[in-house]
Amino acid sequence: MAKQADLLQGTLDMLILKAVSIGPLHGYGVLLRIQQISKERLEIQQGSLYPALYRLEHQGLIDSEWGESDNKRKAKYYRLTAAGRRQLREETRKWNKMTDIIAGILNAPPEGV
Amino acid sequence: MKALSRFRSWLRSMVHRSRMERDLDAELSFHIERYTEDLVRSGVAPAEASRRARVEFGAVEARKEEMREALGLRLVDELHGDLRYAFRQLRQSPAFTAVAVLSLVLGIGANTAIFSLMEAALWKSIPVRNPEELRLLSWESGANRVMNGINGNMSRTATGGSTSTSFSYPVFLALQRQNQAFESLFTFKPVGRITAVIDGRAELLFGMLVSGNFYHSVGVVPAAGRPILASDDAPDAEKVAVISNGLWERRFGRDPSVLGKAVEINGAAVTSVGINPRDFTGVEPGRNPDLFFPMGMQSVAWPRTDSSALTNPDMWWVIVIGRLKRDVADAEAQAALAVVFDQAVRASLPDRGDRDQPRLQIASGARGLDDLDGYRNPLLILLSLGGVVLLIACANIANLLLARAASRRREVSLRLAIGAGRWRITRQLLTEGLALASVGGGAGILLGYWMRDAVPGLLATSWRPGPFQAEFDGRVLGVSIGITLATGILFSLAPAWQSARVEINSALKNAGRAAFGLPRWSRGKPLVVFQVCLSILLLVGAGLFIRTLSNLMTVNLGFQPERILLFGIAPPRATYPDQRRLVLFDQLHQRIAVIPGVQQATLSAEPLIARGSSQTRIGLDPSVPMVPTPQPTPGVRQAWVNDVGHDFFETMGIPILNGRSFGPPDSATSERVAVVSQQFAREFYPDENPIGKAFRNGNRVLRIIGVSGDTRYDRSRRPFPPTFYRLYLQEPPTAIGAMTFEVKTTLSQLAAVSAIREAVRSIDRELPVFDVRTQTEQISDTNSQERLFAVLTVAFGVLALVIASIGIYGIMANGVARRTNEIGIRIALGAERTRVLWMVLREAALLATVGAAIGLGLAIGLTRYVESMLFGVPPIDPLTMSAAVGVMLGVALFAGWIPARRASRLDPMVALRHE
Structure with missing residues (x-):
């Protein structure tokens, strides 16, 4: 496994929302999806995933349903709600804005300061 | 979202x-x-x-x-865990739990019972539609008021004027006609007891006259039949009545055929047309009239022999209540109605020149016509006493919790050490406190519910119900639950505060030998001092009220109350008009006097020591006619009067000091005579012999034939009033209504009563004998409030003593247990056992003395608030105070002596091994 980046505080929620925005997933699926999208560059504490899922569901951003997994076992599937979709859009916008600003600061030539 | x-x-x-x-x-x-x-x-x-x-x-x-x-879910889970833990803790120390719960049960029970009384006597609205919209009308006037006749409540104002809720019927009609601010104005008049003959059996029932719009305005719909209507006021209307649900149940067994039944009221046939709903008991808190009549029946239900009260502008007697329009402010309504009132008074009464014009006032009518306000202060005093008991109980529990918290320091610090937050620990202790409070409070509220009739019971008598029934409703429950939670928080505070300051390391190290880590005695000391101080307060109160009651019971009344039987007779005016009423009383008197076993019999308008009295004005110069003005006039004095029959002084055992009492020569037709009391003679004839003198009383002139010894009149606690006695046979028949007979007999009460009933029946089968009681019972009833206070303060005082002594015992025992090592060392080194005993006892005595000193100071400051309720004892009474301190110190020393003796008997070997 290549050297992995630590997850920034508070970004896990955003990643989960992004992961389930593509289609319903069970918890393990969310983990795999995030690792897959990040090309294995991101380390996620497996256990911390579930409290986050529960918190998002509690807030009404995602919804869950028991279904059958690909190997015929019962699994709990999460999918994005309308409120979750709005939240994801909003968070993405904020994130981009923030990274732009920070990148702008970090890349500023010394004479510009 | x-x-x-x-x-x-x-x-x-x-x-x-x-x-x-x-x-x-x-x-x-x-x-x-x-x-x-x-x-x-x-x-x-x-x-x-x-x-x-x-x-x-x-x-x-x-x-x-x-x-x-x-x-x-975390909070819920933790709370659940805390509660389970709390109850486990409580179960583990049953003695602690029992003491704590018991003191709470008693404290909260007493307060709940008092709240249910306050609800009934002070807070609860009358059972009508939207009572908060009602306004009670009253007026205030200077001393020289314009109207002559007032029947109803009247009280003096601070400026010497008077205020009353009674209006004349013509003024009411004018108000009703011209009012703009009120949705409706209605009127009523409680007429007291009236004779009703139902199915041939006569009884006395309480009646009420109401205006035709009364039922519609208060918003009460009869359970059956129809209400009183405006058409019932027509002069030729059929005479009708609506009966109360209580009477329907009591007298007719809820038989629906009672509608249309004819009942004889004061000799007139009246048809019952409706039955009130169960929850409607009228518009006077604590009263429950049996029969409601239309105002038009005034001459039947409230007979006055002069002109009809409905047309007489000089007779002020009806109560007026209005239902305010929703968008009208009180001040606005009062201003508008005051104009109408002013005009109506001027238009209806003759011009009386300089007399004071009354001013209209409006006040809340949510409690209707409320006569129970006099219970406000006694109830507030009771509530404070109950509150003090509860505080003592709280202090006790806080103390027990503190002691326990001390022994739980190791547990608490362990929990802190493994990462529990201090708030978490505090919450745990709070939960325990609240769990304890809920158990004790729940049981206390139940106890209060069961005891709610105890106090009204103490105020009631065998012949008359109490002034009010306790009300146990949602509000009482709410207040009691609030108090329970507040006490729970209150007594958790001290231990919670202490635990939150635990130093983890030292506590963990020292827990085994707490004696060296803690102050020698725990922080409970101030709590014990507090308990003793409050107990002293209650003990002083108990002492003052016991002395008051005992003084009242031994006071010189001026007459001999033993073996005297009292009963009332109220002949209906329709059956016995005018002179025939006096003849009837005379017949009854003579018939009763010859009953075998009856030594003497008499009758009087006012029974003695029965709260009632008559006052009148007399003119010392008989030749000067008296004018009916309330203003002070030279030579005119205020005196007390009683209309009595022959043998009054002999039956009551009142000595005749000079001259003679009423005798055979005095009759309805002979010269009008009076017997005056010694006080009367002393005040009005200071330097002369009053015998043979004449004085004026209204339009009569009375000649004094004798001077009697002084007697108390309406209450045992009042001084001897200047009293004169008139012979009822010489009085105008209109003035004589109901009379009370006094019968001195050697018969048993049962035998005497049946012989008297027989005698009355032999003269008139339909004449009810009412309010049968002995003179001693009558006196005792008049002192019922003092008795109530004596009983309750003693009960509260004993309760406080018990709780406080548990507190003292607890803290001393705890201290001794913690100092076992130290005491063992002392004994081993040769300390005498008596010295050890004294060492512990001195500590208890010190606590009690400090508490008693503070308590005495408080008592001296507070007892003046009950001064008006005391009799024959000053509010700062050295005897009472020293007795209270003595009892308190004695109990405290006893409570301290048990652990002290245990300490002095410690075996040093065992004590030193004690960990």
């Missing part, structure tokens, strides 16, 4: 808790299994894969806890 979804999710997981837990497990194990499978697929050995899956997942239980927290 989010909050709603959160609440839904929280509720769902609360309700389906076990399913939620199953899902949680299933989800996590699914994850671990899938990961294991993936690892196996990538070439890891199955056993190693399973191990790695678990390790990488982390602590499952901690994750589950975080998941529950995410659902908002």
Whole structure:
């Protein structure tokens, strides 16, 4: 496994929302999806995933349903709600804005300061 | 939106808790299994894969806890745990729990019972539609008021004027006609007892006259039949009555055929047309009239022999209540109605020149015509006493909790050390306190519910119900629950505060030998001082009220109350008009006097020591006619009067000091005579012999034939009033209504009563004999409030003593237990056992003395608030105070002596081994 980046505080929620925005997933699926999208560059504490899922569901951003997994076992599937979709859009916008600003600061030539 | 979804999710997981837990497990194990499978697929050995899956997942239980927290379940879970722990703690120390719960039960029970009294006597609205919209009308006038006749409540104002809720009927009609601010104005008049003959049996019932719009305005619909209507006031209307639900049940067994039944009221046939609903008891708190009549029946239900009260502008007697329009302010309504009132008074009464014009006032009518306000102060005093008991109980429990907290320091510091927050610890202690409070408070509220009739019971008598019934309703329950929670928080505060300051390290190290880590005695000392101080307050109160009662019972009344039987006779005016009423009384008197076993019999308008009295004005110069003005006039004095029959002084055992009492020469036709009391002679004839003198009383002139010894009149506690006695046979018949007979007899009460009933029946079968009681019972009833206070303060005082002595015992025993080592060393080194005994006892005595000193100071400051309720004892009474301190110190020393003796008998060997 290549050297992995630590997850920034508070970004896990955003990643989960992004992961389930593509289609319903069970918890393990969310983990795999995030690792897959990040090309294995991101380390996620497996256990911390579930409290986050529960918190998002509690807030009404995602919804869950028991279904059958690909190997015929019962699994709990999460999918994005309308409120979750709005939240994801909003968070993405904020994130981009923030990274732009920070990148702008970090890349500023010394004479510009 | 989010909050709603959160609440839904929280509720769902609360309700389906076990399913939620199953899902949680299933989800996590699914994850671990899938990961294991993936690892196996990538070439890891199955056993190693399973191990790695678990390790990488982390602590499952901690994750589950975080998941529950995410659902908002953590607080609930912790509370649940705290409660279970709290109850386990309570069960583990049954003695502690029993003492704490018992003192709470008694404290909260007493307060709940008092609240239910206050609800009935002070707070509860009358049972009508929207009572808060009602306004009670009254007026205020200077001393020289314009109207001559007032029947109803009247009280003096601070400026010497008067205020009353009675209006004349013509003024009411004018107000009703011209009012703009009120939706409606209605009137009523409680007419007191009236004679009703139902199915040939006569009885006395309480009646009420109401205006035709009364039922519509208060918003009460009869349970059956019809209400009183405006058409019932027509002069030729049929005479009708609506009966109370209570009378329907009591007298007719809820028989619906009572509608249309004819009942004889004061000799007139009246048809019952309606039955009131069960919850409607009229518009006077504490009263429950049996019969409601239309105002037009005034001459039947409230007979006055002069002109009809309905047309007489000089007779002010009806109560007026209005229902305010919703958008009208009080001040506005009062201003508008005052104009109408002013005009109506001027238009209806003759011009009386300089007399004071009354001013209209409006006040809340939510409690109707409220006569119970006099109970406000006594109830507030009772409430304060109950509150003091509760405080003492709280202090006790706080003390017990403190002692326990001290022994739990090790546990608390352990919990702190392994990461519990201080708020968490405080919450645990608070939960324990509240659990304790709930158990004690719950039982206390039940006790209060059962005891709610105890106080009204003490105020009631065999011949008359109490002034009010306790009301146990939602408000009382709410207040009691509030008090319970407040006490729970209050007594948890001290231990919680103490625990929050625990130093982890020192506590953990010292817990085994707490004596050296703590102050020598625990922090409970101030609480014990506080308890003693409050107990002193209650003991002083108890002492003052006992002395008051005992003084009242031994006061010189001026007459001999023993073996005298009292009963009332109220002949209906329709059957016995004018002179025939006096003839009837005379016949009854003579018939009763010859009953074998009756030594003497007499009758009087006012029975003695029965709260009632008559006052009148006399003119010392008989030749000057008296004018009916309330203003002070030279030579005119205020005196007390009683209309009595022959043999009054002989029957009552009142000595005749000079001259003679009423005798055979005095009759309805002879010269009008009076016997005056010694006080009367002393005040009005200071330097002369009053015998043979004449004085004026209204339009009569009375000649004094004798001077009697002084007697108390309306109450045992009042000084001897200047009284004169008139012979009732010489009085105008209109002035004589109901009379009370006094019968001195050697017969048993039972035999005497049946002989008297027989005698009355032989003269008139339909004449009810009412309010049968002995003169001693009558006196005792008049002192019922003082008795109530004596009983309750003694009960509260004993309660306080018991609780406080438990407190002292607890703290001393605890101290001795903690100092076992030290005491053992002292004894081993040769300290005398009596010295050890004194050492502990001195500590108890010190606590009690400090508490008693503060308590005495408080008592000296506070007893003046009950001064008006005392009799024959000053509010700062050295005897009472020293007795209270003596009792308190004695009990405190006894409570301290038990642990002190235990300390002095310690075996040094055992004590030194004691850890």
